[in-house]
Amino acid sequence: MDTISSTETSFRDATPDDVPVLVALVESAYRGDASRAGWTTEADLLDGQRTDPEGVEAVVTDPASRLLVVERGGRIVACCQLEHRGAHAYFGMFAVSPEIQGGGIGKVVIAEAERLVRAEWGATEMHMTVIRQRDELIAWYERRGYRRTGRMSPFPYGDERFGIPQRDDLEFELLIKELA
DSSP states (O other), X not given: OOGGGOOOEEXXXXXXXXXXXXXXXXXHHHSHHHHTTSSOOOTTTEESOSOOHHHHHHHHHOTTEEEEEEEETTXXXXXXXXXXXXXXXXXXXXXXXXXXXXXXHHHHHHHHHHHHHHHHHOOSEEEEEEETTOHHHHHHHHHTTOEEEEEXXXXXXXXXXXXXXXXXXXXXXXXXXXXX
């Protein structure tokens, strides 16, 4: 049996030793031809990198945040960043291996992330920002209970750590979910 198709899913916090694997996972989910195997690709909007080892390590070592690692069959297949911001938590750096996207693991990961921030930080809302042109991805989050706010923030043009934009109208929209 292929280990990635194993249904036993486990969660843990990332360690600095995980950084190279996590960078590769995030890149595979969002950039380049490999990302086109899944549906979360940003390859038509952005070239270049999605993240780098320094950025991932900063999240792993930040005491106000955690990088949740998802494993199946002993292999890292997904991750997400959770950042404690007072009454709310920020959800970011969400990546699922393109090979298993569409199989339901994303729903499991986001539900666990929401459970963790409620239980451990007492967060009453989850916030995230999504490139507003990502209609299919925003619709997926809306089906999970997130709402569009219409509050935009600029894309960091000129900072290639976040990618090389293929268009000049990119911006992020804040999505919010009230946590029960």
